[in-house]
Amino acid sequence: MTDPNLNPNAVGSAGAERLANPLIWAYSLPRIGFGVMGLLFSTYAMKFSTDVLLIAPAAMGAILFASRLWDAVSDPLAGYLSDNTKSKYGRRRIWLFASAVPIGLGLTMIWSPPEVLEGWMLVAWMALAIITYETASTAFTVPHGALGIELTPNYHERTRLFGYIHMISSIGSGLGLLALYSLDSADDKREFARYLSAGAAIAVVILIIASTKILPERPDYQDRGSKNPYKSFSDVFKNPHSLLLLTVFAIETFGAASIGLLVPYMIDYVIPKDLMPLEPSLFMISVLISYVIPQVAFTPLWIKLASITGKKLLWTISLFLTSGCFVAYYFALDYPMMIWVISFVFGISSGIALVIEPSIKADIVDYDEYLTGERKEGAYYAVSNMVKKAAASLTAIVTGVVLQWTGFEPNAAQSPETIEALRLLFSILPACGYFFGGILFLKFSFNEFEHSEVRKVIAARIRAAQSTE
Numbered sequence: 001m002t003d004p005n006l007n008p009n010a011v012g013s014a015g016a017e018r019l020a021n022p023l024i025w026a027y028s029l030p031r032i033g034f035g036v037m038g039l040l041f042s043t044y045a046m047k048f049s050t051d052v053l054l055i056a057p058a059a060m061g062a063i064l065f066a067s068r069l070w071d072a073v074s075d076p077l078a079g080y081l082s083d084n085t086k087s088k089y090g091r092r093r094i095w096l097f098a099s100a101v102p103i104g105l106g107l108t109m110i111w112s113p114p115e116v117l118e119g120w121m122l123v124a125w126m127a128l129a130i131i132t133y134e135t136a137s138t139a140f141t142v143p144h145g146a147l148g149i150e151l152t153p154n155y156h157e158r159t160r161l162f163g164y165i166h167m168i169s170s171i172g173s174g175l176g177l178l179a180l181y182s183l184d185s186a187d188d189k190r191e192f193a194r195y196l197s198a199g200a201a202i203a204v205v206i207l208i209i210a211s212t213k214i215l216p217e218r219p220d221y222q223d224r225g226s227k228n229p230y231k232s233f234s235d236v237f238k239n240p241h242s243l244l245l246l247t248v249f250a251i252e253t254f255g256a257a258s259i260g261l262l263v264p265y266m267i268d269y270v271i272p273k274d275l276m277p278l279e280p281s282l283f284m285i286s287v288l289i290s291y292v293i294p295q296v297a298f299t300p301l302w303i304k305l306a307s308i309t310g311k312k313l314l315w316t317i318s319l320f321l322t323s324g325c326f327v328a329y330y331f332a333l334d335y336p337m338m339i340w341v342i343s344f345v346f347g348i349s350s351g352i353a354l355v356i357e358p359s360i361k362a363d364i365v366d367y368d369e370y371l372t373g374e375r376k377e378g379a380y381y382a383v384s385n386m387v388k389k390a391a392a393s394l395t396a397i398v399t400g401v402v403l404q405w406t407g408f409e410p411n412a413a414q415s416p417e418t419i420e421a422l423r424l425l426f427s428i429l430p431a432c433g434y435f436f437g438g439i440l441f442l443k444f445s446f447n448e449f450e451h452s453e454v455r456k457v458i459a460a461r462i463r464a465a466q467s468t469e
Helices: 021-052 057-084 093-111 119-150 155-185 189-214 229-238 240-270 280-297 299-309 311-332 336-372 377-405 416-441 448-467
Strands: none
Touching (some): 093 119, 119 377, 155 189, 155 299, 155 336, 229 240, 299 311, 299 336, 311 416, 336 377
């Protein structure tokens, strides 16, 4: 049943065909904060743990893997519960409020382990810190992502929404690059990480609370989640479009996760120092900048092209182009100047995915409503998030084991076997992931016309339900 007071065409309200820019900014604010520490976590947490805290690579890989196993429970739980939560704040916003402080606590714990801890006690602290942060983050990201899907039902407006979110979130990525450079070049990395994480934690808590107070939520979607937990998630996999998208996402993420993990290792241990045009920390940041800038700069173009070529074609091109970039990386590691060029092209191709993938995910949630009559944004976002984390954790443990097996030694020259392993993990592994993901995605068929027909059926059902009241 639809709330008669909700105007689905009201600009700026949840469920609007076109969203006002201030609402998009309000939704995106927390992602700026997450962007800072998220980039730092994905690119430096492993190296910080092995080179600064002196935790064995395999142990750290196992911690990350264990946290993802926990995500296999916490992600679906958060999705199911947020789909079925009832509160005066809405079924999503209450979760966002509740997650803010625990997220700040987890962030601080990861980067500020007490210096008196060592050995298994330090490993235990990091395990607890990461589990705390990941659990609290799940309680935020799943309902927040689900709320984003609900903001507009329009096929092309969703692409605009997620494109703008990506551009706004890049502010956090830029600040994250600054934080990464500052941490990597700090004389006392532990002390710098302590102050950085405390400041970032406070900022994230404030941004989450401020954003959540502003955001609207659709009243007509309350109490429309599946009441059966098993059915809630089995429907995600019964939806043929969803199943294909998740499979592609898993394969792609398995390869892509090695990027963030290994960039610092490539700079310190693989690329010849005498060939670097800049000192190592600056070179790493410059490479990441050459990757981030085209992601943001070309986003308006991808929003426009998606309405002309269709979302599928654009993302398919992105997958194959990205695969080619990683093959090129393998050969360019001995020619650092070429890395800037390849990273720029990689930024272009990955920017497409960051705009198109969440838009397609929102569309297939509408297809689920067509099939089941339910609104399960939380379940869909949770499964997608779980698949992403599981694939990334598998990459983390494979990386940790391979480095341990090939004789990795922190803060020392590496053996030829370790260097070759790093090269393969950084380039050929993601190249294969993106290539096979592209092959699979060629089978995807849910397009603008089909989405339009689905929305017509859903609208007819709502009118029929209202006429019987």
